[in-house]
Amino acid sequence: MAGVSIAAEWQLLGDKYYRKPEIYQLRWKNIDLARNKVACAPFGGPIALIRDDSKIVQLYAESALRKLRIFTSSGHQISETIWRNPGGRLIGLSWTDNQTLICITQDGTVYRYDIHCKLIEPNVSLGHECFEHSVVECVFWGNGVVCMNEAFQLFCVSDLGNPKVSKLADTGLEEFPVCMAVIEPQYTMSGNVEVLLAVGDHVLLVEEDGVQTVGEGLGPLQKMVVSHNGKLMASFTHDGQLLVMPTDFSSIIFEYACESALAPEQLVWCGMDSVLLYWDDMLLMVGPYGDPVRYLYDDPIILIPECDGARILSNSNMEFLQRVPSSTESIFKIGSTEPAALLYDALDHFDRRSAKADENLRLIRSSLPEAVEACVDAAGHEFDPSLQQTLLRAASYGQAFCSQFQRESIQEMSKTLRVLNAVRSPEIGIPLSIHQYKLLTPSVLIGRLVNAHQHLLALRISDYLGMNQEVVIMHWACAKLSVSSAIPDATLLEILLDKLKLSRSISYAAVAAHADQIGRRKLAAMLVEHEPLSSKQVPLLLGIGEEDTALSKATESGDTDLVYLVLFHIWQKRPALELFGMIQARPLARDLFICYARCYKHEFLKDFFLSTGQLHDVAFLLWKESWETAKNPMASRGSPLHGPRVKLIEKAQNLFAETKEHVFESKAAEEHAKLLKLQHELEVSTKQPIFVDSSISDTIRTCIVLGNHRAALKVKTEFKVSEKRWYWLKVFALVTIRDWDALEKFSKEKRPPTGFKPFVEACIDADEKSEAVKYISKLADPREKAEAYARIGMAKEAAEAASQSKDGELLERLKNTLQQNTTASSIFDTLRDRLSFPGVS
Incomplete structure (x- = not known):
C-alpha cells in the first residue's frame, strides 16, 4: 500500500514518470516573490532577494530603504544589508559557482557579495562604454556574464572571481534583440563564450572575433535557453511553438504547439528530459513524447534549473521536480512485479511475520543481486529519511540471502545519506539530491558549510568521511577571531588552542596572521609561539613587528635563509646600531651578516666592527680596500704621497697600532705604505708604471736593470735589506741585462757575504758557461x-x-x-x- 500512495503522486510524461515532492515549508514571512528580484544558486544554494525598483509596489509597514537579503533554501535568513543603489537601477543579479553574489547596475559596475552580505572589494567596472551607454541586459553562466548596453555592444567577463572585461564583436544592431542566451566556453569549439541574439526571423551568434547568422526562418524567437551540457537549445517562437534543437541549429529535434502565443515568464530545462514553461498561474512541463503535464499555482514561483531536475520556489515552500529514477520506479510503480518491488514487499511481509516473505524471495532468487542494488540506489534518491531506512533495510534483508552482493555498497550509501540528511535539515537548508552531491563533491560541500559558518557540522562531516579537518578548523578560528573582539587575548587563546590542536597539520601562523590583520597583534604573537614550522613562524613574526623574537627563532632553526630574511628585514626597518646590538649576541646571525657585508657592504661592516670595538677587523677591511682600489687605474693616479691607497693603508696601520696583538700587522702596513710611496716616486722619476705593487726584491731588481743603482741602494737602505739578499738580487739583475763587466767588478768590490754561489747560479741560468767558469773556480x-x-x-x-x-x-x-x-x-x-x-x- 505504501508503494501505491507513493506512485499516486507521480505524473506521466510520455513513458516517463515525474514527481514533485515538497522539500521545505519556507521559514521566511511576508515574502512576495513578485515584488522582488530573486537569484537562486544551484546545488541547493542560497537565495538572494532585493525589492524590484522597476515595479510600483505598496510598502505596507516595511522601510522605504531597500535591503539585500540572503536566505537558505529553507527560507532561513543568513544575512542582510542596505542596498544604497549607488550605480543606478539593478540590472543583473546572480550567483557564481563558488556562491559569490553578483549585482550589476545600470552604470556597468559589478558588485560582489559573499553569503554574509559582505562586499568583496574591489568593485569592477565594465568600462566607460557601459558607463556612457547604460547596461540593459545581463546573461550569466557559471562564473561568467555577458552584458549588452544601450549602444548594442556586448561585453564579457569570463571569470567574475578574477574579472577581466573583453568586448565581443560588433553586432551591427539598430534595435534590441528579443532575447539573449549564451553557450558556455567549455562547450564551444573556440573555447570562448558564444552569445545568441534573437533578431527578426533569425539568430545572431556573436563571438569575440565575428558574428554569424544562424537559424534563419525560425523567428522571431521570444525565449531561448541552452541545456546544461551545452548541446541543446529550447526556444519559444512568436506563434507559440516550443522548439528543441541542437545549438548549431542544424535541425529541429522536437516541437510542440502551446495553447498561448504569449511568451512564458520563465523557460528552463528540467534535467535533460523535459522543458518547463511558466506563465502567471500555470507551469507546463513538455517532453519529447506524450501530452505535457500541467501544474497550477496561485502564488508566483521561481524555477531553479538543476542538473537532474528543477527546484520550484514559491512564497511558502520549496519543491523539487524531477524524473522518477528507474530504481524507484521499479519498486513503487503500481502493479510492479520487478525483483526490487518483490524484495521490498518481502520485507513488509517479514515485518508482519508472514510466510509470503519467503515466497517472494524464492521468486527472485536468481535476480536478488539486482534487486538489492535497486533498493540501495532508490534509497539514495529519496528525501524522506524513514523511506530511506526502509529501502536500505530491504536491501540488507535481501543481501543476507545473496552472497554475491557486497555489503560495502549498503554501508557507503548509508554514510552518504547521513551526510545528505544532515545538510538537508531546515536549519542548514541545502537540499542536495544524491546526483548533485556526487557532482559537487564532499570537499566542496564542506567548503560551502564553512563559508556559511556551519563549522560544527562541517567538522563532523569531515571526521565522518575521514577527510582533513584542517580547512574547517582554520576557517572557524579566523571567524572566531573576527567576532570575539570583547574576549581578552589570554581567554581567546585558550579557546582557539583547544580546537586547533584537533589537527596536527594546522597552521598556527595563518591564524596568527589573521589575528594581526584584525588588529590583535598581541594575540597574534601568542599564537605564533605555537607554530612548529620556523619557515611559517619567522615571516609572521616579522609581519607583526616582533623582529627580535623572529631573529631568535631563525637562529634556533639553523636555517641560514631564514636568518638572512630576518637580517635584511631588520636592516631596512631599524637603525644600524639596533641591528648591530641584536646580532652581536647571536653568533650565527653575526657570522652570516659579516659574511654578506664582507662581500657587498664594506662601509656597513666597518661601522659594525667599530661599534663592537673590533679595530683590527676594520684595519683588515681598509687594507683589502686598498688592493681593490689598485684594480681601478683611475684611483691609483694622483699625488705619489697622498694617493687614495696610501691613505687607506695608513688608516689601517693606525688601527693596528691601537691593539697589542697586532704589532706585526701594524709594522707590515707601515712598510707597505712606505714602499708604495717610494714606488710612486720611482714611477714619476722614470716615467715607467712598472714599480707599484711589486715586492721589495722586484723593486731593487728593476732599479738595477734600469741602471738606477742609487735608487736600488735607497730601497736597500730604507727597508734594511740584508747584504746576502742584496748580493743575490744585484747579481741576477746584472746577469739579466748581461752586463758581465759590471758583474765582475761587483764580485771584486769586496768578498761577497754569500760567497760566489749567486754569481755561478746566475751565469749558469743565463747559459753563459764561460762566465760561469770564472766564478766556479772561486767556490770554497x-x-x-x-x-x-x-x-x-x-x-x-x-x-x-x-x-x-x-x-x-x-x-x-x-x-x-x-x-x-x-x-x-x-x-x-x-x-x-x-x-x-x-x-x-
Missing part, C-alpha cells in the same frame, strides 16, 4: 764546485773537485748526471777505483 766548497762543473758539462774538472771532497756518494751522483758522456763515466770509475774511501769497497 769542493762539493759545490764539482756540482757546478757537472752542470756545465765539464766532467774532468767536476771529477777533480769531487775527488778533493772524498765523497763517494757525490762521485756516483755526478757519474749518473754525466752518464751520456762515456769519457766522463770512465774518469769517475777510475777515480773511484784509485781512491779509497771509508765505507766504500
Whole structure:
C-alpha cells in the first residue's frame, strides 16, 4: 500500500514518470516573490532577494530603504544589508559557482557579495562604454556574464572571481534583440563564450572575433535557453511553438504547439528530459513524447534549473521536480512485479511475520543481486529519511540471502545519506539530491558549510568521511577571531588552542596572521609561539613587528635563509646600531651578516666592527680596500704621497697600532705604505708604471736593470735589506741585462757575504758557461764546485773537485748526471777505483 500512495503522486510524461515532492515549508514571512528580484544558486544554494525598483509596489509597514537579503533554501535568513543603489537601477543579479553574489547596475559596475552580505572589494567596472551607454541586459553562466548596453555592444567577463572585461564583436544592431542566451566556453569549439541574439526571423551568434547568422526562418524567437551540457537549445517562437534543437541549429529535434502565443515568464530545462514553461498561474512541463503535464499555482514561483531536475520556489515552500529514477520506479510503480518491488514487499511481509516473505524471495532468487542494488540506489534518491531506512533495510534483508552482493555498497550509501540528511535539515537548508552531491563533491560541500559558518557540522562531516579537518578548523578560528573582539587575548587563546590542536597539520601562523590583520597583534604573537614550522613562524613574526623574537627563532632553526630574511628585514626597518646590538649576541646571525657585508657592504661592516670595538677587523677591511682600489687605474693616479691607497693603508696601520696583538700587522702596513710611496716616486722619476705593487726584491731588481743603482741602494737602505739578499738580487739583475763587466767588478768590490754561489747560479741560468767558469773556480766548497762543473758539462774538472771532497756518494751522483758522456763515466770509475774511501769497497 505504501508503494501505491507513493506512485499516486507521480505524473506521466510520455513513458516517463515525474514527481514533485515538497522539500521545505519556507521559514521566511511576508515574502512576495513578485515584488522582488530573486537569484537562486544551484546545488541547493542560497537565495538572494532585493525589492524590484522597476515595479510600483505598496510598502505596507516595511522601510522605504531597500535591503539585500540572503536566505537558505529553507527560507532561513543568513544575512542582510542596505542596498544604497549607488550605480543606478539593478540590472543583473546572480550567483557564481563558488556562491559569490553578483549585482550589476545600470552604470556597468559589478558588485560582489559573499553569503554574509559582505562586499568583496574591489568593485569592477565594465568600462566607460557601459558607463556612457547604460547596461540593459545581463546573461550569466557559471562564473561568467555577458552584458549588452544601450549602444548594442556586448561585453564579457569570463571569470567574475578574477574579472577581466573583453568586448565581443560588433553586432551591427539598430534595435534590441528579443532575447539573449549564451553557450558556455567549455562547450564551444573556440573555447570562448558564444552569445545568441534573437533578431527578426533569425539568430545572431556573436563571438569575440565575428558574428554569424544562424537559424534563419525560425523567428522571431521570444525565449531561448541552452541545456546544461551545452548541446541543446529550447526556444519559444512568436506563434507559440516550443522548439528543441541542437545549438548549431542544424535541425529541429522536437516541437510542440502551446495553447498561448504569449511568451512564458520563465523557460528552463528540467534535467535533460523535459522543458518547463511558466506563465502567471500555470507551469507546463513538455517532453519529447506524450501530452505535457500541467501544474497550477496561485502564488508566483521561481524555477531553479538543476542538473537532474528543477527546484520550484514559491512564497511558502520549496519543491523539487524531477524524473522518477528507474530504481524507484521499479519498486513503487503500481502493479510492479520487478525483483526490487518483490524484495521490498518481502520485507513488509517479514515485518508482519508472514510466510509470503519467503515466497517472494524464492521468486527472485536468481535476480536478488539486482534487486538489492535497486533498493540501495532508490534509497539514495529519496528525501524522506524513514523511506530511506526502509529501502536500505530491504536491501540488507535481501543481501543476507545473496552472497554475491557486497555489503560495502549498503554501508557507503548509508554514510552518504547521513551526510545528505544532515545538510538537508531546515536549519542548514541545502537540499542536495544524491546526483548533485556526487557532482559537487564532499570537499566542496564542506567548503560551502564553512563559508556559511556551519563549522560544527562541517567538522563532523569531515571526521565522518575521514577527510582533513584542517580547512574547517582554520576557517572557524579566523571567524572566531573576527567576532570575539570583547574576549581578552589570554581567554581567546585558550579557546582557539583547544580546537586547533584537533589537527596536527594546522597552521598556527595563518591564524596568527589573521589575528594581526584584525588588529590583535598581541594575540597574534601568542599564537605564533605555537607554530612548529620556523619557515611559517619567522615571516609572521616579522609581519607583526616582533623582529627580535623572529631573529631568535631563525637562529634556533639553523636555517641560514631564514636568518638572512630576518637580517635584511631588520636592516631596512631599524637603525644600524639596533641591528648591530641584536646580532652581536647571536653568533650565527653575526657570522652570516659579516659574511654578506664582507662581500657587498664594506662601509656597513666597518661601522659594525667599530661599534663592537673590533679595530683590527676594520684595519683588515681598509687594507683589502686598498688592493681593490689598485684594480681601478683611475684611483691609483694622483699625488705619489697622498694617493687614495696610501691613505687607506695608513688608516689601517693606525688601527693596528691601537691593539697589542697586532704589532706585526701594524709594522707590515707601515712598510707597505712606505714602499708604495717610494714606488710612486720611482714611477714619476722614470716615467715607467712598472714599480707599484711589486715586492721589495722586484723593486731593487728593476732599479738595477734600469741602471738606477742609487735608487736600488735607497730601497736597500730604507727597508734594511740584508747584504746576502742584496748580493743575490744585484747579481741576477746584472746577469739579466748581461752586463758581465759590471758583474765582475761587483764580485771584486769586496768578498761577497754569500760567497760566489749567486754569481755561478746566475751565469749558469743565463747559459753563459764561460762566465760561469770564472766564478766556479772561486767556490770554497769542493762539493759545490764539482756540482757546478757537472752542470756545465765539464766532467774532468767536476771529477777533480769531487775527488778533493772524498765523497763517494757525490762521485756516483755526478757519474749518473754525466752518464751520456762515456769519457766522463770512465774518469769517475777510475777515480773511484784509485781512491779509497771509508765505507766504500
